[in-house]
Amino acid sequence: MTNSRPRIGLTGGIASGKSTVADLLRDRGAVIIDADRIVRDLQEPGQPGLDGIVEVFGTDMLDGDGRLNRPKLGALIFNDDEARERLNAIIHPLVRAEAARLKAEAGESLVIEDIPLLVETGQASDFDRVIVVQAPHAERVRRMVSDRGMTSDDAASRIAAQATDAQRAEVASDLIVNDADRAALAARVDDLWASLTS
Numbered sequence: 001m002t003n004s005r006p007r008i009g010l011t012g013g014i015a016s017g018k019s020t021v022a023d024l025l026r027d028r029g030a031v032i033i034d035a036d037r038i039v040r041d042l043q044e045p046g047q048p049g050l051d052g053i054v055e056v057f058g059t060d061m062l063d064g065d066g067r068l069n070r071p072k073l074g075a076l077i078f079n080d081d082e083a084r085e086r087l088n089a090i091i092h093p094l095v096r097a098e099a100a101r102l103k104a105e106a107g108e109s110l111v112i113e114d115i116p117l118l119v120e121t122g123q124a125s126d127f128d129r130v131i132v133v134q135a136p137h138a139e140r141v142r143r144m145v146s147d148r149g150m151t152s153d154d155a156a157s158r159i160a161a162q163a164t165d166a167q168r169a170e171v172a173s174d175l176i177v178n179d180a181d182r183a184a185l186a187a188r189v190d191d192l193w194a195s196l197t198s
Contacts, residue, residue: 011118012133015140017178022114024189031106035115043068052090119163124171132172
């Protein structure tokens, strides 16, 4: 690695296996900055993300304990482009600020920013390398039905609300196709890691 660390992004559609790739990269020594985890933390009671959601969408988005009603918010934003944009305007600046803080803490470690909506939010040009994880559409739907309890229609609508495989592939400097078992995926990540650290 040179002294000037490249900025590396990791992305992939829902149920593509992106989180598994992130785990495999972490096992090999990468510091993973997980945008989804940051979002969840920001949406806890008393945090600015949840405060912003209540301000824009109202207290209907809270459950009986004053916590975010994630299914209700999810149903709203996946069926309403304007609502999704309003949510993104609240959350994304907060996520970017926290990611910058975590990156500064990482020292000289190889940092990979795990950003599910990297393509949708137009951030690809901010990175020196973009790792894209893809899986066949039918397999993604199967995972969402079996692992997350969604209906096939709900799974397909979640996929359709995100960038297409072609849009992600267009910005990819490294494309990981997750169409086999975990051992095959791990071997592909080994090749990627060698490339990232050479």
